[in-house]
Amino acid sequence: EAQVTQNPRYLITVTGKKLTVTCSQNMNHEYMSWYRQDPGLGLRQIYYSMNVEVTDKGDVPEGYKVSRKEKRNFPLILESPSPNQTSLYFCASSFIGTATRSYTFGSGTRLTVV
């Protein structure tokens, strides 16, 4: 089944403890992206990657890091999480040329930082 897989689905952590949220897609998509979704603010893009070893900042990159060493994986790293990073996170991927119909989201990771 074609899908974007995020892990973990739920995570509670303490301020300052480094964490990684994994994202993997099995559709050979070039493009991958991370969003956070907060009530009233909608989806806000954190980072995106057009291909392996090519990453760029989205609208809200502060406090986050990403890497794209393999085409299928795009992990999101929080080096020192803070409570304002409590949110619902989504990974998405698509073919660049057909982003209209191929843009696919993962099921989400709900992160709570205490």
Added chain:
Amino acid sequence: QKEVEQDPGPLSVPEGAIVSLNCTYSNSAFQYFMWYRQYSRKGPELLMYTYSSGNKEDGRFTAQVDKSSKYISLFIRDSQPSDSATYLCAMRRSGGSYIPTFGRGTSLIVHP
């Protein structure tokens, strides 16, 4: 001003009603228009997409684009409780490297 504006709602309607969900946008370069449906605790899923102006129908759903007014709509006929979800509009420019810009989403509640 955000590129894509969408009223967050919630919009509450009785079962069987016709629902109208709308987005406005400011970038005249947008050519592709999409609607995503997001159930609670799930990721958004593509519902429909259209190119340029006009209407597109898929079962109970109709997507409408008015580029002259920079206004898009999603109509749901004979709405069902299972349609209760958040609906996000999205749009993108033509050309290979352009990725969708999303609206904030409208929460729809269809009560029995």
